[in-house]
Structures are given as structure tokens and as C-alpha cells.
Amino acid sequence: xxxxxxxxxxxxxxxxxxxxxxxxxxxxxxxxxxxxxxxxxxxxxxxxxxxxxxxxxxxxxxxxxxxxxxxxxxxxxxxxxxxxxxxxxxxxxxxxxxxxxxxxxxxxxxxxxxxxxxxxxxxxxxxxxxxxxxxxxxxxxxxxxxxxxxxxxxxxxxxxxxxxxxxxxxxxxxxxxxxxxxxxxxxxxxxxxxxxxxxxxxxxxxxxxxxxxxxxxxxxxxxxxxxxxxxxxxxxxxxxxxxxxxxxxxxxxxxxxxxxxxxxxxxxxxxxxxxxxxxxxxxxxxxxxxxxxx
Numbered sequence: 001x002x003x004x005x006x007x008x009x010x011x012x013x014x015x016x017x018x019x020x021x022x023x024x025x026x027x028x029x030x031x032x033x034x035x036x037x038x039x040x041x042x043x044x045x046x047x048x049x050x051x052x053x054x055x056x057x058x059x060x061x062x063x064x065x066x067x068x069x070x071x072x073x074x075x076x077x078x079x080x081x082x083x084x085x086x087x088x089x090x091x092x093x094x095x096x097x098x099x100x101x102x103x104x105x106x107x108x109x110x111x112x113x114x115x116x117x118x119x120x121x122x123x124x125x126x127x128x129x130x131x132x133x134x135x136x137x138x139x140x141x142x143x144x145x146x147x148x149x150x151x152x153x154x155x156x157x158x159x160x161x162x163x164x165x166x167x168x169x170x171x172x173x174x175x176x177x178x179x180x181x182x183x184x185x186x187x188x189x190x191x192x193x194x195x196x197x198x199x200x201x202x203x204x205x206x207x208x209x210x211x212x213x214x215x216x217x218x219x220x221x222x223x224x225x226x227x228x229x230x231x232x233x234x235x236x237x238x239x240x241x242x243x244x245x246x247x248x249x250x251x252x253x254x255x256x257x258x259x260x261x262x263x264x265x266x267x268x269x270x271x272x273x274x275x276x277x278x279x280x281x282x283x284x285x286x287x288x289x290x291x292x293x294x
Contacts, residue, residue, distance in 0.1 A: 015106030019222030104257030189229030247275035
């Protein structure tokens with residue numbers, strides 16, 4: 001009997017919403033967004049061994065929070081692609097869950113997108129195959145932007161994506177206080193607080209290839225509209241923002257997605273490393289990672 005083939009591997013980088021505007025609400029109740037998204041150099045890892053039935057195992061520090069395996073987005077994405085590609089070779093996935101769950105980092109969506117990339121590799125499907133895009137949309141609103149994890153502006157409920165942007169690498173720190181925050185609760189709090197904001201919008205052409213300073217200026221002119229509602233539900237969001245803003249070299253502190261993860265952008269990688277170390281020392285129970293966003 002021959003040795004089992006080595007698994008294929010993909011990283012599932014954290015998705016960070018550098019800005020997030022709620023611009024409207026559709027008749028079906030979904031909110032329409034505009035968000036500048038970047039990806040971090042930290043994330044989950046997904047291994048795939050082709051052959052046999054569809055299986056998933058989860059390990060890593062956040063495995064206990066990953067929930068029922070049958071409901072995992074990795075499994076859902078594989079099933080959605082199999083529905084669209086008869087005869088699709090499936091197999092066993094092993095997910096190393098390094099990102100906090102329900103954290104505003106798109107971890108589950110990034111995992112699902114990584115599963116689609118692995119299945120594409122194992123089945124000789126091109127990444128621009130329309131069936132992959134359709135499976136991504138059917139799996140979840142954030143999965144399409146994670147399928148090709150490069151900086152973009154996403155609109156609608158996540159299905160409208162601009163071409164990839166060439167953002168400069170941004171030294172950053174990600175901070176999660178260890179408190180899960182349900183997206184539906186944050187949107188409900190936002191809806192109670194007032195109406196969505198009309199107008200505005202990014203000059204996408206100006207963002208691509210911009211310098212660090214001009215990128216930061218564009219970010220400073222934006223916001224995360226969900227931040228006040230999230231901070232009301234979870235005071236630790238405010239604590240995370242304050243901790244980041246208090247560290248030397250932090251040029252911007254903001255919440256990602258619907259929280260509770262916050263990020264700081266720093267003047268240099270050294271400043272980011274120092275900020276992460278100081279925050280981790282002061283808050284031993286928090287998840288804190290220095291990284292680069294791009």
C-alpha cells in the first residue's frame with residue numbers, strides 16, 4: 001500500500017474592514033454596505049487530502065468555539081461547489097483555527113474561500129471559474145471577497161467587488177478582547193440608533209498605488225458605522241480602541257467588521273511590534289497580533 005499523499009494547504013488570512021459604511025437597507029432586510037477591505041498576514045490554515053467522502057476536523061486554539069462541524073462554512077462551501085460541479089473530487093479537510101470566532105475578521109468566510117481554492121487545485125479548476133464564484137456567493141456574504149484575498153472595495157451585501165487595489169503594506173496590530181459579538185445583534189443596535197448614511201464613496205482609482213500617508217488620509221476620512229453600536233453592546237470594544245490609541249506610533253485605531261476585533265495602524269513595523277507587546281502585557285487575556293495589512 002502506498003503512502004497517503006501529502007495534503008494540499010492554503011492559508012485563510014484575516015479580513016480587516018479598514019472602513020465600513022452602511023449605505024442602505026434592502027426590502028429583504030439585508031443592509032447594503034461599502035467597505036474598504038484588506039487582508040492580514042495572520043489567519044487560519046486549511047489542509048486538504050483529496051479522495052474519499054467530505055470530512056472536516058478542526059484543531060487549534062479556537063477549535064472549541066468553531067461550533068458544529070456540519071454547519072461549518074468549509075463544509076457548506078464544498079457542498080455548494082459539488083452541487084455546481086458534478087463529479088467533484090472531495091476529501092478530508094483539517095482546519096487549524098488560529099483566529100478568534102465571531103470577531104469581525106471574517107474567519108469562517110476566509111476558511112470557506114480557502115476550501116474553494118483547495119478544491120479548485122485538486123480538480124484543476126481555474127480560480128475565475130464561474131462555479132467557484134457562485135459557490136462563494138451561496139456560502140456567505142463575505143466569502144466572495146476572501147476567494148482572492150487582495151485589498152478591494154466591496155459593496156452591496158458583499159457581492160459587488162472592485163478590481164484588486166495596490167495598497168501599501170500597513171504595519172498593524174489586531175486586538176480581540178475575547179468577547180464574541182454576534183453580527184445580527186450589532187446590526188440591530190445600529191438600526192435602533194438611526195438611519196444609514198447616504199452618499200459618499202471611495203475614489204477607487206486614487207486608492208490604488210497610493211502612498212502610506214495618502215492611504216491613511218483616506219482612511220481617516222472614513223469610519224466604521226457599526227462601531228458605536230458594537231461598543232454599546234460590548235464595552236471591551238472601547239477598551240481595545242483606547243489601548244491601541246495609547247501606544248506610541250499608532251496613527252489610526254478602528255474596529256473591524258461588526259467587532260469585537262479592533263486594529264491599529266502604526267508608523268512602522270517596530271512601532272507595531274512594540275504596541276502589540278505593551279497591550280499583551282497589560283491585557284493577558286486578550287488575543288493580540290502584530291501584522292501587516294495589504
